[in-house]
Amino acid sequence: MREMFDALNTAIGKEARFFGPDFEAPVLSCVVPKERFYDVARAMKKIDAMLAAEWATDESRLGKGFGIYACYRLRSQYLIVRTDLSADDPTFPSITKRYVPAYRFERQIESLMGLTPVGHPDTRPWIKFEDWPTDAWPLRKTFDASKRMPRVKGKYAWISFEGEGIYEIPVGPVHAGIIEPGHFRFQAVGEHVMHLETRLGYVHKGIEKKFEELSWIEGARLAGRVSGDTTVAHSLAYCMALESMTGCTPPPRAQWLRALFLERERIANHIGDLGAICNDVAFTFILYQNMRLKEMIVRTNRTLFGHRFMMDRVVPGGVSADIDSKGIKEIEDQLDYVSDEFERLVLVLDDNASLEDRTRDTAIMSKEMAMDLGMAGFVARASGLDLDCRKHHPFPPYDRLNIKVPVLMAGDVHARVWVRVEEIRESFRLIREILKSLPDGPIASPIKLPKRVATGFAAVEGWRGEIIYWLQAGPAGEVNRCMVRDPSSICWLGLEQSVPFGNIVPDFPVCNKSFNQSYSGNDL
Amino acid sequence: MNINPYIIEFLQVAVVIGLAPAFVGWIRMLKCWFQGRTTAGLFQPYRDLRKLFSKEIVLAHNASWIFRFTPYLLFGTAVLAGAIIPILSIDLPLAATADVIVLIALFAIARFFLALAGMDIGTAFGGMGSSREMMIASLAEPAMLMAIFTVSLANKSTSLAEIVQVINSGQMMLRPSLAFAFIAFILITLAETGRIPVDNPATHLELTMIHEAMILEYSGRHLALVEWASMMKLYLFVSLAIAVFTPWGIAVKGSLAGLPAAIGFMIAKLGIAGLIIVLIETGLAKMRIFRVPDFLGVAFLMATLGMLSFFILD
Numbered sequence: 001m002r003e004m005f006d007a008l009n010t011a012i013g014k015e016a017r018f019f020g021p022d023f024e025a026p027v028l029s030c031v032v033p034k035e036r037f038y039d040v041a042r043a044m045k046k047i048d049a050m051l052a053a054e055w056a057t058d059e060s061r062l063g064k065g066f067g068i069y070a071c072y073r074l075r076s077q078y079l080i081v082r083t084d085l086s087a088d089d090p091t092f093p094s095i096t097k098r099y100v101p102a103y104r105f106e107r108q109i110e111s112l113m114g115l116t117p118v119g120h121p122d123t124r125p126w127i128k129f130e131d132w133p134t135d136a137w138p139l140r141k142t143f144d145a146s147k148r149m150p151r152v153k154g155k156y157a158w159i160s161f162e163g164e165g166i167y168e169i170p171v172g173p174v175h176a177g178i179i180e181p182g183h184f185r186f187q188a189v190g191e192h193v194m195h196l197e198t199r200l201g202y203v204h205k206g207i208e209k210k211f212e213e214l215s216w217i218e219g220a221r222l223a224g225r226v227s228g229d230t231t232v233a234h235s236l237a238y239c240m241a242l243e244s245m246t247g248c249t250p251p252p253r254a255q256w257l258r259a260l261f262l263e264r265e266r267i268a269n270h271i272g273d274l275g276a277i278c279n280d281v282a283f284t285f286i287l288y289q290n291m292r293l294k295e296m297i298v299r300t301n302r303t304l305f306g307h308r309f310m311m312d313r314v315v316p317g318g319v320s321a322d323i324d325s326k327g328i329k330e331i332e333d334q335l336d337y338v339s340d341e342f343e344r345l346v347l348v349l350d351d352n353a354s355l356e357d358r359t360r361d362t363a364i365m366s367k368e369m370a371m372d373l374g375m376a377g378f379v380a381r382a383s384g385l386d387l388d389c390r391k392h393h394p395f396p397p398y399d400r401l402n403i404k405v406p407v408l409m410a411g412d413v414h415a416r417v418w419v420r421v422e423e424i425r426e427s428f429r430l431i432r433e434i435l436k437s438l439p440d441g442p443i444a445s446p447i448k449l450p451k452r453v454a455t456g457f458a459a460v461e462g463w464r465g466e467i468i469y470w471l472q473a474g475p476a477g478e479v480n481r482c483m484v485r486d487p488s489s490i491c492w493l494g495l496e497q498s499v500p501f502g503n504i505v506p507d508f509p510v511c512n513k514s515f516n517q518s519y520s521g522n523d524l
Numbered sequence: 525m526n527i528n529p530y531i532i533e534f535l536q537v538a539v540v541i542g543l544a545p546a547f548v549g550w551i552r553m554l555k556c557w558f559q560g561r562t563t564a565g566l567f568q569p570y571r572d573l574r575k576l577f578s579k580e581i582v583l584a585h586n587a588s589w590i591f592r593f594t595p596y597l598l599f600g601t602a603v604l605a606g607a608i609i610p611i612l613s614i615d616l617p618l619a620a621t622a623d624v625i626v627l628i629a630l631f632a633i634a635r636f637f638l639a640l641a642g643m644d645i646g647t648a649f650g651g652m653g654s655s656r657e658m659m660i661a662s663l664a665e666p667a668m669l670m671a672i673f674t675v676s677l678a679n680k681s682t683s684l685a686e687i688v689q690v691i692n693s694g695q696m697m698l699r700p701s702l703a704f705a706f707i708a709f710i711l712i713t714l715a716e717t718g719r720i721p722v723d724n725p726a727t728h729l730e731l732t733m734i735h736e737a738m739i740l741e742y743s744g745r746h747l748a749l750v751e752w753a754s755m756m757k758l759y760l761f762v763s764l765a766i767a768v769f770t771p772w773g774i775a776v777k778g779s780l781a782g783l784p785a786a787i788g789f790m791i792a793k794l795g796i797a798g799l800i801i802v803l804i805e806t807g808l809a810k811m812r813i814f815r816v817p818d819f820l821g822v823a824f825l826m827a828t829l830g831m832l833s834f835f836i837l838d
Contacts, residue, residue, distance in 0.1 A: 167648070167651075167652075168648065169648040169649075169652065169731075170648060171730065171731065176728040176729065176730060177728050177729070191656075191813060191814070278809070280729060280732070281809040281810050282720050282721075282724035282726075282727065282732075282809055282810035283808075283809040283810075284555075284559060284726070285558070285559050285806055288559045288560065288561055289559070289560065292560075352807075352808075352809065354721060354807075354808045354809040354811065355809040357809075357811065357812065357815070358809050358810070358811070358812060504812070504813065504814065505652070505731055506731055506732040506812075506813050507812065508731050509729040509731055509732055
């Protein structure tokens with residue numbers, strides 16, 4: 001905390017106005033004048049803080065113009081810097097020159113909120129499509145989401161290469177597998193990728209806008225649907241942000257059960273990912289075995305908690321599914337079996353030279369690059385960044401669990417595979433520990449809802465990485481803004497940037513699978 | 525009792541056309557068992573073919589005659605090759621018309637048209653597949669010729685019937701040159717028929733495809749013929765390896781009595797060949813595409829060693 005505070009003070013002195021946290025999370029917040037917004041970014045970059053998110057709010061209901069927020073993280077500390085824009089001058093200084101992740105955040109702000117980042121190198125829309133009218137800014141309060149949007153003619157300016165032997169390969173948005181849509185455009189010479197451009201937004205559903213039409217309680221259900229494979233972590237992050245806004249603390253048993261759900265989600269998805277990565281290099285044995293293990297886990301979720309992915313099991317104030325001693329026994333027995341089988345499969349994974357040949361040195365993301373791009377989750381941990389909210393920003397019960405976070409240095413597909421393997425092992429251990437020390441008591445407490453202008457913030461380590469929710473209540477306590485930051489919003493850029501460094505076209509699927517980011521979580 | 529060789533010829537072609545899908549079905553069954561899954565059965569490829577034949581063809585507007593003609597050509601060359609390779613009997617009337625070099629040229633014609641058809645529609649994936657296929661072909665074909673020449677040297681003939689005749693009659697003891705050629709031929713077969721570790725016949729990932737990328741635009745009857753032809757190609761390559769290296773049990777000139785035994789031997793050998801393919805495929809990941817030249821380089825080296833050892837040892 002001290003370091004960020006000092007850096008800010010030296011950079012802009014008294015011009016930053018700090019305000020006390022109106023929520024319990026250790027988040028430092030300050031307002032700075034618009035012309036100082038960029039200076040803060042420079043000061044933060046100097047102390048190696050990372051940009052976690054940047055977003056905008058329409059605060060017309062609060063009697064103001066717009067707000068631009070940048071959330072920085074230095075190890076375990078978060079700093080939210082706000083600057084106010086007047087309604088008649090909807091521009092703000094771009095911080096993309098200092099922070100690469102802002103590249104897409106700011107394009108998205110311009111596309112959806114209609115605020116222009118001054119000095120941004122790329123003015124093409126992001127998430128928004130070229131056939132939307134130019135003044136269609138869905139996140140503004142004046143935009144009516146119930147009306148059908150008129151379509152206009154437009155063209156997206158793809159980056160294209162010219163020259164002898166340059167070959168353009170457009171892939172998607174509809175893919176051959178059962179996955180979500182996204183467009184990848186390669187410029188290749190022979191098989192060597194010179195440039196990769198990603199275009200996302202095909203599953204834009206207007207989730208952030210939809211939050212504003214729902215009540216706080218309904219919002220938890222919507223959060224659980226931001227990205228189906230991360231439903232527990234998303235609803236947990238939303239609920240924790242909501243609880244932080246009103247200072248509500250769920251009962252201890254609910255906190256431990258939430259951690260149980262979160263770890264089970266992590267194990268199921270990581271096991272599935274490992275299989276999928278092997279399948280992309282035609283090593284299908286691991287795929288089918290891992291699918292079997294994953295299926296066992298999700299079926300147990302269904303019998304014990306009523307839903308295969310535990311959707312809607314985390315609710316504001318606690319959880320909606322409890323577990324009895326029989327259930328604990330069932331989980332423990334299954335865990336013994338699954339972890340034994342998993343270790344056998346890891347031996348196969350470890351022994352196979354042909355597999356290792358494919359994964360080593362493929363899609364390398366160096367530590368410097370991961371820092372610059374502000375990577376999160378297992379992508380960051382495979383590139384030597386020791387980042388995990390469960391350890392650095394622990395919420396109960398993780399403050400009592402003593403987590404070991406695997407960090408590997410290579411940054412290639414191989415490292416991303418082995419970070420997952422180690423995380424699965426750690427989660428096996430955590431679940432055993434959680435089940436052993438599960439406290440008694442109620443599983444939910446009544447939730448207090450905000451009655452006035454307030455903000456809430458939470459960061460949760462989902463299986464992909466750090467998920468951030470930032471909530472803002474309007475004057476009557478209604479939802480004014482709900483900012484969702486899935487790790488995909490930043491890690492997609494990591495994929496795009498790491499592939500053109502010496503990778504070949506047929507290796508792309510395995511590079512992509514090793515990142516395995518969410519389309520839905522990014523497009524919102 | 526003697527039998528008209530034309531009847532045997534006809535029977536053999538029918539066996540190639542009819543049993544090729546079952547051989548692929550057998551490989552898939554074994555693969556499922558090795559991965560601990562239940563199988564779709566031996567006859568699933570037949571059901572797939574029937575399904576494709578009953579579907580309509582969706583043709584790109586800019587498809588030329590090459591695109592429409594290629595499936596028939598692929599199927600035709602596969603049938604013709606099936607008539608040349610001694611699978612059931614040595615005494616095949618058509619075998620006399622073509623030696624092993626012609627056979628390789630037949631496969632080359634099929635590949636040439638398939639690569640053209642891949643580029644014909646103008647999609648990115650088709651061209652990519654064609655370019656990769658040609659890269660592999662340029663390396664696999666010399667290696668294959670080399671391997672076959674090694675065998676021919678040992679038998680003093682490029683006629684398949686005579687090669688098989690000589691080896692089958694036991695005039696030739698086991699030679700190191702043949703062992704080298706055999707290893708080379710296995711590697712080439714994996715590359716030529718698009719199996720792991722060179723290509724993955726079961727993938728859905730367009731960017732990684734070789735053979736499948738060229739035929740992505742095919743549908744309906746066309747696709748059925750292309751698929752059937754590639755099943756036959758696998759069958760033929762394995763049969764060629766069996767004929768040249770382990771022909772024992774094949775029917776000799778004009779005997780009807782040898783035929784049931786020949787069919788029995790063929791099925792048993794194919795069963796074992798399937799097992800070998802599946803063992804390789806289950807244990808290996810697909811290699812990076814730029815490792816394929818190394819892989820085929822080893823095949824070429826093996827074939828060359830075979831030839832050298834022939835001159836040194838014999």
